[in-house]
Amino acid sequence: MAALSEHFTLCGLLTGTDDGKSEILGVEPAGEPDRVLVTDSVQAVTLYKVSDQKPQGAWAVKQGQSITCPAVLNPESGEFIVVHDDKVLRIWKEDNVNLDIAFKATLSADVCRIHTLPNTDPLVLFKGGAVHFLDSLLTDPQQKIGTVLSDGERIVWSEIFADDGQPLIVYLTQQFSNYFVYIHKFSPVCVCKYHLKPNTEDSTILDCSGSVKSKIFTLLTLYSSGQVCQTPFPVSLINKETERVVSASPLLQLSGPIEVGALNFLDESHVAVLISSSSEQKECLSIWNTTFQTLQAARNFQQRTSAQLWCYDNKLFVPHGKTLVVVPYVCEASCLASVLGKSRNIQTSVLENVPFVNWDKLVGKDPETKPSNAGAQKKVLQLSERGATRERKTNANAGNGTESILYPFDVQNISQTQTEAFVQQLLLGKEDTDFQITVGKITQGLVKWCMADPKFYPQSSFVQLVQTNTLSYSLCPDLLSLFLEKRDVPLLQLCLHSFPDVPEVILCSCLKAFLSISEKLVNAAQINTELASLYIDVGDKDKEHKYTEHPEEPSVLQNGFSPTALEEDSCDELIAESLPQTTQKATCPISIKRAVLVNSILISPYNESFLLPHLKDMSGDQVMFFLRYLLYLYLKFNENITINHPGKQMPTVSQIVDWMSMLLDAHFATVVMLSDAKALLNKIQKTVKSQLKFYSEMNKIEGCLAELKELKCPARVSARYSIEVLQLY
Numbered sequence: 001m002a003a004l005s006e007h008f009t010l011c012g013l014l015t016g017t018d019d020g021k022s023e024i025l026g027v028e029p030a031g032e033p034d035r036v037l038v039t040d041s042v043q044a045v046t047l048y049k050v051s052d053q054k055p056q057g058a059w060a061v062k063q064g065q066s067i068t069c070p071a072v073l074n075p076e077s078g079e080f081i082v083v084h085d086d087k088v089l090r091i092w093k094e095d096n097v098n099l100d101i102a103f104k105a106t107l108s109a110d111v112c113r114i115h116t117l118p119n120t121d122p123l124v125l126f127k128g129g130a131v132h133f134l135d136s137l138l139t140d141p142q143q144k145i146g147t148v149l150s151d152g153e154r155i156v157w158s159e160i161f162a163d164d165g166q167p168l169i170v171y172l173t174q175q176f177s178n179y180f181v182y183i184h185k186f187s188p189v190c191v192c193k194y195h196l197k198p199n200t201e202d203s204t205i206l207d208c209s210g211s212v213k214s215k216i217f218t219l220l221t222l223y224s225s226g227q228v229c230q231t232p233f234p235v236s237l238i239n240k241e242t243e244r245v246v247s248a249s250p251l252l253q254l255s256g257p258i259e260v261g262a263l264n265f266l267d268e269s270h271v272a273v274l275i276s277s278s279s280e281q282k283e284c285l286s287i288w289n290t291t292f293q294t295l296q297a298a299r300n301f302q303q304r305t306s307a308q309l310w311c312y313d314n315k316l317f318v319p320h321g322k323t324l325v326v327v328p329y330v331c332e333a334s335c336l337a338s339v340l341g342k343s344r345n346i347q348t349s350v351l352e353n354v355p356f357v358n359w360d361k362l363v364g365k366d367p368e369t370k371p372s373n374a375g376a377q378k379k380v381l382q383l384s385e386r387g388a389t390r391e392r393k394t395n396a397n398a399g400n401g402t403e404s405i406l407y408p409f410d411v412q413n414i415s416q417t418q419t420e421a422f423v424q425q426l427l428l429g430k431e432d433t434d435f436q437i438t439v440g441k442i443t444q445g446l447v448k449w450c451m452a453d454p455k456f457y458p459q460s461s462f463v464q465l466v467q468t469n470t471l472s473y474s475l476c477p478d479l480l481s482l483f484l485e486k487r488d489v490p491l492l493q494l495c496l497h498s499f500p501d502v503p504e505v506i507l508c509s510c511l512k513a514f515l516s517i518s519e520k521l522v523n524a525a526q527i528n529t530e531l532a533s534l535y536i537d538v539g540d541k542d543k544e545h546k547y548t549e550h551p552e553e554p555s556v557l558q559n560g561f562s563p564t565a566l567e568e569d570s571c572d573e574l575i576a577e578s579l580p581q582t583t584q585k586a587t588c589p590i591s592i593k594r595a596v597l598v599n600s601i602l603i604s605p606y607n608e609s610f611l612l613p614h615l616k617d618m619s620g621d622q623v624m625f626f627l628r629y630l631l632y633l634y635l636k637f638n639e640n641i642t643i644n645h646p647g648k649q650m651p652t653v654s655q656i657v658d659w660m661s662m663l664l665d666a667h668f669a670t671v672v673m674l675s676d677a678k679a680l681l682n683k684i685q686k687t688v689k690s691q692l693k694f695y696s697e698m699n700k701i702e703g704c705l706a707e708l709k710e711l712k713c714p715a716r717v718s719a720r721y722s723i724e725v726l727q728l729y
Contacts, residue, residue: 001296001332002266002270002287002289002296002297002329002330002331002332003296003297003329003330004285004287004297004298004299004316004327004328004329005327005328005329005330006328007299007318007325007326007327007328008053008325008326009053009323009324009325009326010036010038010048010050010053010317010323010324010325010326011038011046011048011053011055011323011324012322012323012324013040013319013322013323013324024038024039024040024041024306024308024319024324025039025040025041025067025068025069025070026038026039026070026071026310027039027070027310027312027317027324028070028071028072028073029073029312029313030047030073031073031075031078033312033313034049034050034051034313035047035048035049035050035056036048036050036312036317037070037071037072037073037080038324039067039070039071039082040067041067042066042067043060043061043063043065043066043067044058044059044060044067045058045059045060045067045071045080045082045099046058046059047094050313050315050326056094057094059080059092059096059098059099059102060099061084061090061099062100065084065085065088066084066085067082067083067084068083068084068085068086068111069082069083069084069111069112069113069114070082070113070114072114072115072116072122073116074091074116074122074134075116075117075118075119075120076119076120076121076122078093078094079091079092079093080092080093080094081114081122081134083111083114086110086111086127087106087107087108087109087110087111088104088105088106088107089103089104089105089106089107089111089137089138089141090102090103090104091103091105105137105138105141106141106142107124107137107141107142107145108141108142108143108144108145109126109127109128109130109145110126110127110128111124111125111126111127112125112126112127112155112158112171113125113155113158114134115158115159115160115167115169116160117160117162117167119165120162120167121133121134121135122134123160123167123169124137125155125158125169125171126145127154127155128145128146128147128148128149129147129148129149129153129155129171129173129182130145130146130147130148131169131184132145148182148191149173150175152175152176153173153174153175153180154173154174154175155171155172155173156172156173156174156205157171157172157207157208158170158171158172159171159208159209159210161210161211161212161217162212163185163212163215163217163235166185166186166187167186168183168184168185168186168212168217168235169182169183169184170182170183170184170210170217170219172196172205172208172219174205177204178195179195179196179198179205180193180194180195180196180243181193181194181196181219181231181233181246182194183217183233183235185235192244193243193244194233194243194244194245194246195243195244195245195246196219196221196231196246196247196248197245197246197247197248198223198229198248199223199227199229199247199248199249199250200223200225200227203223203224203225203227204223204224205221205222205223205224206222206223206224206258206260206261206262206263206307207221207222207261207262207263207307207309208220208221208222208263209263209264209265209271210265211265211268212235213268215234215235215236216232216233216234216235217232217233217234217235218230218231218232218233219231219232219233219248220251220263220265220271221248221263222261222262222263222273222275224257224258224259225257226253226254226255226256226257226258226275227250227251227252227253227254228250228251228252228253228254228263228271228273228288229248229249229250229251230248230249230251230290231246231247231248231249233246251290251293252271252273252288252290252293254273254275258275258276259276260275260276260307261273261274261275261276261307262274262275262307262308262309263309264309264310264311264316265311266287266311266329266331267331268291269289269290269291269331269333270287270288270289270290270296270331271287271288271290272285272286272287272288272309272311272316272329273285273286273287273288274286274307274308274309274318275307276307282300282301282302283300283301283307284298284299284300284301285298285299285300285301285309285316285318285327286298286299287329287331297329299327301318301320306319314328314329314330314331315327315328315329316328316329419446419458419461420458420460420461423442423458423461423464423465424464426438426442427439427464427465427468435468435470436470439465439468439470439471440470440471440475440476442465443462443465443471443475443476443479444476444478446458446461446462446465447476447478447479447482448478450482451478451482457486459488459491462479462483462491463490463491463494466491466494466495466498467494467498469498471495471498471499472499472500472501473499473501473502473503473506474501479495480492480495480499480502480506480510481506483495484506484509484510484513487513487517487521489513489514489517489521489522489525489527489597490525490526490527492510492513492514492597493527493596493597493600496510496600496601496604497600500605502604502605503610504606504607504610504611504614505610505614507601507604507606507611507614508611508614508615508617508618509614510601511598511601511618511626512617512618512622514594514597514598514601515594515598515618515622515625515626516622519591519594522591522593522594522597523591523593525593527593527596527597528596529592529593529596531650532592532595532596532599533592535636535650536588536592536595536636537587537588537636587632588629588632589625589628589629589632590625590628590629595629598626598629599650599651602651602655602656602659603650603651603655608658608662611662612662612665612666615662615663615666615667616666616667618666618667620667620670620671620674623663623667623670623671624671624674624676624677624680626663627660627663627664627671627680627684628680630656630659630660630663631660631680631683631684631687633651633656634653634656634657634660634687635687637653637656638653638691660684701728704728708726
């Protein structure tokens with residue numbers, strides 16, 4: 001299916017015209033996906049960043065000169081190219097301010113268009129039909145340019161395509177009421193001419209588009225009769241034979257005759273059409289599915305447009321009134337059911353039965369010779385039959401005896417004890433191709449039962465299901481909400497580690513639950529703290545919510561961090577001889593089990609833009625509690641750069657700093673008003689200052705290290721090797 005998003009204005013047009021003349025010569029890509037090059041019909045070329053709706057550069061020709069060809073970007077050199085006064089080439093870079101001092105070359109013939117492709121030299125199409133590479137023209141700008149077209153024949157549309165990495169130039173010409181298609185190949189060089197017969201008489205071509213796939217070039221044409229036609233051209237058969245006659249076959253029938261229009265090929269199954277009729281003073285932008293010939297999206301413009309349409313990076317560019325508007329669009333693969341409006345009912349119960357076929361019987365093998373999951377399926381079936389009457393259905397139409405056993409996923413009709421056995425038996429079939437579907441439906445059934453009956457909560461079954469690593473938040477969105485309601489922190493931690501798509505609102509809810517849950521529940525939870533005990537120092541339980549310190553023996557610094565130097569607002573003491581006799585070691589402000597839970601939040605993926613609004617819902621006590629722990633982790637990880645933090649479930653220094661920054665951004669106004677936050681903010685400020693000074697000192701010796709690397713030591717003739725130690729300080 002296809003959809004049009006809300007449009008927005010990219011820029012205003014310099015002038016308005018009353019005679020219907022286009023105000024834009026072209027909109028071309030500018031290297032990056034979010035940048036376009038807009039050429040107006042007056043004197044200017046402007047580079048825009050679409051997402052910012054702001055110009056990043058503008059260039060204009062002198063008064064009296066006029067741009068006659070849309071500006072393009074040379075992807076090979078990163079330079080912009082434009083033609084003014086039909087024959088004058090201008091080439092410049094983005095940092096050039098004045099177009100007058102840009103490179104200039106005057107050609108011997110009038111230029112129609114310049115076409116570019118990645119990894120290909122730009123191609124110059126002349127009004128006489130000849131095509132030359134830009135490099136060959138720059139070596140001799142005044143070289144003679146041949147003529148391909150006949151008298152009275154003019155180019156009305158042209159485009160470049162890639163055919164197996166080779167450029168393919170296609171242009172459409174008009175001579176009185178006749179239309180011709182020219183296809184230029186460059187490997188080998190040849191030109192083929194086709195006489196295009198219209199599908200209906202007395203109709204003119206308003207616009208064209210095309211695509212190349214599997215050595216077939218398909219030309220789409222929009223006729224004034226309201227028809228969109230297609231004409232295939234085999235690229236592999238193009239040669240210099242005599243003119244051929246081809247006919248266009250109808251593809252779409254739009255409503256009634258149209259006055260002006262534009263057409264653009266979006267993908268294999270979708271085209272965008274911009275049309276206006278003489279009877280209505282408005283124009284319509286629509287997306288059609290060419291496979292099923294159906295209209296999938298439409299947008300009306302009350303003001304008349306210039307009937308021009310460009311498409312880049314899933315965005316449509318339309319001159320509308322005195323502005324250039326951008327219409328984002330989405331095209332998805334369509335199936336016949338979705339096009340006809342008969343897609344699968346998403347409200348169908350997820351507890352429906354899924355058949356499992358005995359393939360051993362299907363291929364004629366003895367079921368006893370190869371182990372299967374049939375026994376487990378029968379046991380599960382028996383367990384389910386105790387709670388509700390069920391039937392074991394067999395495929396009566398299968399003449400070869402193929403049997404289908406139906407899994408009973410309606411777990412709400414069996415007891416909690418039977419549920420655990422039910423889940424254990426079903427999990428034996430991990431080799432089944434639809435094992436993930438099985439796990440998802442069982443989990444959804446259990447969650448639905450838990451919400452209907454608060455007394456029912458099979459925790460062990462949920463643990464087994466989550467540990468299969470086949471679940472996700474999108475597959476069962478109510479699962480984490482249930483665990484939050486039950487305050488089941490071990491399962492919340494397990495889900496955070498195994499779910500790849502936990503949304504930010506749930507992530508923040510888990511964080512608030514981990515910080516606010518009572519210590520009694522945390523201690524009672526079964527949480528593995530073996531790895532965390534290797535790097536977390538927990539003080540007395542009575543001082544758990546306080547940031548305490550106690551003396552410890554000195555240690556050699558590895559990265560310039562010193563608690564004593566931090567308190568003295570200095571970090572110049574970098575050598576072991578100048579260290580103080582005693583240092584201060586901070587203890588973790590929270591229990592080790594709570595620390596493990598919070599660490600699962602720190603290592604979870606998130607988007608800062610989506611997470612920041614939810615962080616603002618945290619209370620002041622939770623913010624201070626979390627900040628103390630983040631500062632403790634940061635100081636702990638910076639004590640010794642060679643410290644070994646085991647396991648993959650450990651936050652990095654970058655993650656700790658990012659969370660600390662987000663928390664301060666969300667609650668800075670609240671934190672500065674708290675009476676007990678002054679000392680904490682002061683410590684954070686001194687810590688950051690000491691680290692900045694340390695890295696500043698490291699930058700000073702960077703040059704010395706670079707010189708040491710470049711030193712060339714004289715070769716020593718020796719059969720032995722030695723290790724030389726260079727002491728820097």
